[in-house]
Amino acid sequence: MSRVDIPLPQRPALGETRRRDRWWVQPLLVFLGLGSFIVYATWAAFQGKHYFVTTGGADYLSPFYSPVLFDAPGMTSGHSWFGSAPQWWPGWLPAFSPAFLILWAPGGFRFTCYYYRGAYYKAFWADPPSCAVGEPGFRGKKYRGERKLPLILQNVHRYFLYLAIPFLFILSYDAWRAMWFATESGGREFGIGVGTLILIGNPILLGGYTLGCHSLRHLIGGGIDRLAGRPVRSKAYSCVSCLNRGHARWAWASLFWVALADVYVRLTSMGVIHDMRIL
Amino acid sequence: MAESRRVTFRISRGDGARTELVDYTTEVTPGMVVLDAVHQIQAESAPDLACRWNCKAGKCGSCSAEINGRPRLMCMTRLGDLDLDMPVIVEPMRAFPRIRDLVTDVSWNYRVKKRIKPFTPRPPDAPDGSWRMVQADVDRVQEFRKCIECFLCQNVCHVLRDHHKHEEFAGPRHMVYVAALEMHPLDTQDRLGDLKDADGIGYCNITKCCTKVCPEHITITDNAIIPLKERVADEFYDPLTRLFRIFRPRRAADR
Structure with missing residues (x-):
């Protein structure tokens, strides 16, 4: 292995830099943005209520709870796949919420996402706080990066991708259901409410984010050196690469929108706001 | 930067064992890049200032340095893009051992x-x-x-x-x-x-x-x-x- 013969400059101290721009703004915004989302999503997951809307004939479901494998105790959302709250849910755990069975998958996909990793390593770990800005001194030579446990587990990202893709279909189906409003005669009629538009935006933005994933890009064509003669893979690789170029933007837009969708469904369900029917 | 003016450059000098930031003031004109200013300082007041450069066109990769804390090529950093009301700090790359002044051992x-x-x-x-x-x-x-x-x-x-x-x-x-x-x-x-x-x-x-x-x-x-x-x-x-x-x-x- 190569060796450095002349001594390197001393390691900079935490935050030490000659940069004169406001380098701390971006990590601070990431910290506030991601931190707020994590706090809100955790709180919303534990609620176990106000995750669907049926008032005004609407049929909205919060993306934090979709798909509803089991309804929360005492709830009948009309979206449940396997009925009411499971009997096997251990009593020593917090009261069952449908979100417990769901949120870990998209949450894991985002947590292991290459874009988010770079962003939260800076914002939450100061590793580094920003480019050419000093890190906490205690790491020093002990830095292990993603080479060893625990961060070597970030390589599981592709498996979370496999789990995230079905969510696009499920959330698209939720958006479809949000277009059909109950009538007094007991049937359904086509309609568009503000909630419908919000739930339609959800799979679109999540699609832009998920289908631009670095692991998908690798899977679809990045892992081979010769795409010529494989027109379908070649085209798919181009499309994924195109989305991948804006991966950070898609990541934030979809994160914001999925939280907005939950807030909207929750407030509408609570009666705080009323869904405005457009069509 | 519309007109020529005098600007202070705070340049890191030394050989690794002992280093210091030294202020040099020189006249700069519109269109100049940091490397131009460093050459002018060499000509006017610091003939022993060590600086590696070659093409002055951003293609040889020789004049890498840290300008106001940001890693950049000196030949591609226009003075007009910097705040010249404060001294422009020019240092060598930090990740490599310094040989002398702005020259590092890569x-x-x-x-x-x-x-x-x-x-x-x-x-x-x-x-x-x-x-x-x-x-x-x-x-x-x-x-x-x-x-x-x-x-x-x-x-x-x-x-x-x-x-x-x-x-x-x-x-x-x-x-x-x-x-x-x-x-x-x-x-x-x-x-x-x-x-x-x-x-x-x-x-x-x-x-x-x-x-x-x-x-x-x-x-x-x-x-x-x-x-x-x-x-x-x-x-x-x-x-x-x-x-x-x-x-x-x-x-x-x-x-």
């Missing part, structure tokens, strides 16, 4: 490059010893060939700059070099084991600082490092891919 990079397995093409496709490639397949690696080896990406990478992992991590420049070889449609060599162990690709935690400072605008992280990380994951960390490969081994052309 020879470590050449030693690392030497140990990377060279281009190993498949046997020629035609009797005249030539190969056949499709342009689209070569386009992917063409971006990596733009590298001018200025080593700004190595300098800003915190694994080298802050953690001094020179013995265990090859750095973004060499990830780009490996990507250019590994993704080449003719190449048959397998470098994934070296990437994981000797080159320490796992040390990269995707800060994208290398991409931000690249004067050639190579998308280092997204197009070189992450695809290589994914290939390493295929080979060493993904049990499903390994199982799949038992039934359908990777072709040499895709190595």
Whole structure:
């Protein structure tokens, strides 16, 4: 292995830099943005209520709870796949919420996402706080990066991708259901409410984010050196690469929108706001 | 900057053992870059100021430095883009040992490059010893060939700059070099084991600082490092891919 013969400059101290721009703004915004989302999503997951809307004939479901494998105790959302709250849910755990069975998958996909990793390593770990800005001194030579446990587990990202893709279909189906409003005669009629538009935006933005994933890009064509003669893979690789170029933007837009969708469904369900029917 | 004016440059002087920031004031005119100012200071007041440069066109990668704390090429940093009401701080790259003033010893990079397995093409496709490639397949690696080896990406990478992992991590420049070889449609060599162990690709935690400072605008992280990380994951960390490969081994052309 190569060796450095002349001594390197001393390691900079935490935050030490000659940069004169406001380098701390971006990590601070990431910290506030991601931190707020994590706090809100955790709180919303534990609620176990106000995750669907049926008032005004609407049929909205919060993306934090979709798909509803089991309804929360005492709830009948009309979206449940396997009925009411499971009997096997251990009593020593917090009261069952449908979100417990769901949120870990998209949450894991985002947590292991290459874009988010770079962003939260800076914002939450100061590793580094920003480019050419000093890190906490205690790491020093002990830095292990993603080479060893625990961060070597970030390589599981592709498996979370496999789990995230079905969510696009499920959330698209939720958006479809949000277009059909109950009538007094007991049937359904086509309609568009503000909630419908919000739930339609959800799979679109999540699609832009998920289908631009670095692991998908690798899977679809990045892992081979010769795409010529494989027109379908070649085209798919181009499309994924195109989305991948804006991966950070898609990541934030979809994160914001999925939280907005939950807030909207929750407030509408609570009666705080009323869904405005457009069509 | 519309007119000429006097500007103070705070330049790091010394040889590694003893360093200091020294102020020099010189007249600058519109259109000047930092390297012009450094040359002017050499001519006017500091003939012993050491500075490496060559093309003055952003293509040789010699004049890498840190200007107001940001790794940049001195020849491509216009004074008009800087705040000249404050002294312009010019320092050498931090990730490499300083020889003198603004000149650093970057020879470590050449030693690392030497140990990377060279281009190993498949046997020629035609009797005249030539190969056949499709342009689209070569386009992917063409971006990596733009590298001018200025080593700004190595300098800003915190694994080298802050953690001094020179013995265990090859750095973004060499990830780009490996990507250019590994993704080449003719190449048959397998470098994934070296990437994981000797080159320490796992040390990269995707800060994208290398991409931000690249004067050639190579998308280092997204197009070189992450695809290589994914290939390493295929080979060493993904049990499903390994199982799949038992039934359908990777072709040499895709190595």
